[in-house]
Amino acid sequence: MITSWIAYRQLMDIIRNYRSDGFEPVEINPDSGVDAAFVKENSVVYVQIKTRRPEFSHNQPSFDLAPQIAASLNNNEARLDVLWLPQVRLTSIEEVAAKISESRILSSGYPEPAFLLCFAATEAALFRMTYSLAPLPGDFSLGAAIYALRDHILIEESDFAYLTRASSIRNSLAHGRFSEVEITTQDVEALADIATKLNGSVTSQAVELLDEVLSRTRTPVDSSSHFMEQILVNIDKRYAEGIISRATEIIRNLASPA
CATH class of the missing domain: 3.40.1350 (Trna Endonuclease; Chain: A, domain 1)
Structure with missing residues (x-):
C-alpha cells in the first residue's frame, strides 16, 4: 500500500x-x-x-x-x-512554520545557530515543493532542488539568488569555517521571509494535502484514482488551487461518518 x-x-x-x-x-x-x-x-x-x-x-x-x-x-x-519505496512522511507546514518562528526569536542573540535552524526549515519547505515535480530531479541534492524549482518558475529569481548564497553560508557554518561568514539578524530575517513564502505557497499546500489523502486512503500500488492520475504532471501555480480544493473535499468526505 x-x-x-x-x-x-x-x-x-x-x-x-x-x-x-x-x-x-x-x-x-x-x-x-x-x-x-x-x-x-x-x-x-x-x-x-x-x-x-x-x-x-x-x-x-x-x-x-x-x-x-x-x-x-x-x-x-x-x-x-x-x-x-520508503514510506517517508513530509515535514508538515505547521512544523516548518514553528521552526521559522523559533529562528527569528533566536536570531537577536545567536544569529549563527538561528541561521542554521532557519535554513533547515527552508530545506524542508524546498523539498516538499520539489516532490511536486514530474519527473523528480535525477540528482536530489539541495542545489538540484533549488535549480529545479527555479526552472519550473516555482521560486522567484531574487529568492533563487538568495537561496544559493544561503546554501553556501550554511555549508561554511556546518563545517566549522566560521571565519568565512558573518551572520546578522537581518540575514536570518531575510531567509525566514523566503522560507515563510515557500512554506505557505499553493504548491506546498497542495503537496501536503495530497500526502494526507494518501495516508488516509492507503492507495494500492497497482491502481490509483482518476484524481491521482490527473496530477502526474507538475503541480504548479496554474492549477494547484484546484488540487487543494479537490484534496480538501476528499479529506472532508473521509472524515464524515458513513
Missing part, C-alpha cells in the same frame, strides 16, 4: 522509466502476487513493490506468486523486479 506522497511520486517515476524503455503497463490479477506488470513485444516484467525495509530483498519475492507467473519466471519467459 502507498501511504505517502513521496512513495507515490517515486512510483510514478518508476512507471515512467519502464515506459521510456518501451514497456507498457497491463492489467494484473490482484491475487497474482505482483503489484504491476509491463510488456514490450515478447518481453514481460513483473514488479513487486515493498514499502518496508524488512520486506525488501533484491529480486526475491516476499510472498507466493501465482503458478502461471512463477512458471514464466522459472522458464525465463519473464523478469521479476523487486523495488523498495
Whole structure:
C-alpha cells in the first residue's frame, strides 16, 4: 500500500522509466502476487513493490506468486523486479512554520545557530515543493532542488539568488569555517521571509494535502484514482488551487461518518 506522497511520486517515476524503455503497463490479477506488470513485444516484467525495509530483498519475492507467473519466471519467459519505496512522511507546514518562528526569536542573540535552524526549515519547505515535480530531479541534492524549482518558475529569481548564497553560508557554518561568514539578524530575517513564502505557497499546500489523502486512503500500488492520475504532471501555480480544493473535499468526505 502507498501511504505517502513521496512513495507515490517515486512510483510514478518508476512507471515512467519502464515506459521510456518501451514497456507498457497491463492489467494484473490482484491475487497474482505482483503489484504491476509491463510488456514490450515478447518481453514481460513483473514488479513487486515493498514499502518496508524488512520486506525488501533484491529480486526475491516476499510472498507466493501465482503458478502461471512463477512458471514464466522459472522458464525465463519473464523478469521479476523487486523495488523498495520508503514510506517517508513530509515535514508538515505547521512544523516548518514553528521552526521559522523559533529562528527569528533566536536570531537577536545567536544569529549563527538561528541561521542554521532557519535554513533547515527552508530545506524542508524546498523539498516538499520539489516532490511536486514530474519527473523528480535525477540528482536530489539541495542545489538540484533549488535549480529545479527555479526552472519550473516555482521560486522567484531574487529568492533563487538568495537561496544559493544561503546554501553556501550554511555549508561554511556546518563545517566549522566560521571565519568565512558573518551572520546578522537581518540575514536570518531575510531567509525566514523566503522560507515563510515557500512554506505557505499553493504548491506546498497542495503537496501536503495530497500526502494526507494518501495516508488516509492507503492507495494500492497497482491502481490509483482518476484524481491521482490527473496530477502526474507538475503541480504548479496554474492549477494547484484546484488540487487543494479537490484534496480538501476528499479529506472532508473521509472524515464524515458513513
